[in-house]
Amino acid sequence: MAEEVWVGTWRPHRPRGPIMALYSSPGPKYLIPPTTGFVKHTPTKLRAPAYSFRGAPMLLAENCSPGPRYSVNPKILRTGRDLGPAYSILGRCRTKTIMTPGPGDYFPEKSTKYVFDSAPSHSISARTKTFRVDSTPGPAAYMLPVVMGPHTVGKASQPSFSIKGRSKLGSFSDDLHKTPGPAAYRQTDVQVTKFKAPRYTMAARVEPPGDKTLKPGPGAHSPEKVTVTKPCAPVVTFGIKHSDYMTPLVVDVE
Numbered sequence: 001m002a003e004e005v006w007v008g009t010w011r012p013h014r015p016r017g018p019i020m021a022l023y024s025s026p027g028p029k030y031l032i033p034p035t036t037g038f039v040k041h042t043p044t045k046l047r048a049p050a051y052s053f054r055g056a057p058m059l060l061a062e063n064c065s066p067g068p069r070y071s072v073n074p075k076i077l078r079t080g081r082d083l084g085p086a087y088s089i090l091g092r093c094r095t096k097t098i099m100t101p102g103p104g105d106y107f108p109e110k111s112t113k114y115v116f117d118s119a120p121s122h123s124i125s126a127r128t129k130t131f132r133v134d135s136t137p138g139p140a141a142y143m144l145p146v147v148m149g150p151h152t153v154g155k156a157s158q159p160s161f162s163i164k165g166r167s168k169l170g171s172f173s174d175d176l177h178k179t180p181g182p183a184a185y186r187q188t189d190v191q192v193t194k195f196k197a198p199r200y201t202m203a204a205r206v207e208p209p210g211d212k213t214l215k216p217g218p219g220a221h222s223p224e225k226v227t228v229t230k231p232c233a234p235v236v237t238f239g240i241k242h243s244d245y246m247t248p249l250v251v252d253v254e
Helices: 108-115
Strands: none
């Protein structure tokens, strides 16, 4: 094995730090925009106009148009129909009816006050709706100030004196001894010291005890229907002779 020849002082060694060559990346080709093409062109370079080739048009179906088999009316031109004046019978158009007043709707005799001079005439009209909601006070809402006494407004009043009530303290009616008078004693009943007369009272009516239930009267009894103690005529009733639950005997007779 021959010794490798090295050029210069550089020798291959392990890098001290990570470098881009150690990673599997697509490289710097995606970092710079392309200078060719129309899409994503680099903005630093001039972009030439790009033209596209259109594909072939789709083939139309065979039955998409009728073709020249239809005959065209010769009276129809490119500007419209070439015909002379033609008249048609049309119904009567509906006209708007206007209601106009007739001679009987006027009253010339009432136009005197508008044509000739007349005296003013006044009419009594009903109250308006705004009068009910009118919140302005009327004449009775005001009260004139008093002209007598110490509370006059805008006028000088003379001095007024008042009569004070009588005081109970120190008056002639003041009871200084606090002794009871003759009316403070109660009158003793005469029957306390003398013979007492008999007294009678009116009591309520006393009813004797008894039975208050309703009793039947003479008309409630029917003696002709009594058959317990008296002989009774024979009573005949119609009934069945056999039981409803018993099957009858049927004998076939030949």
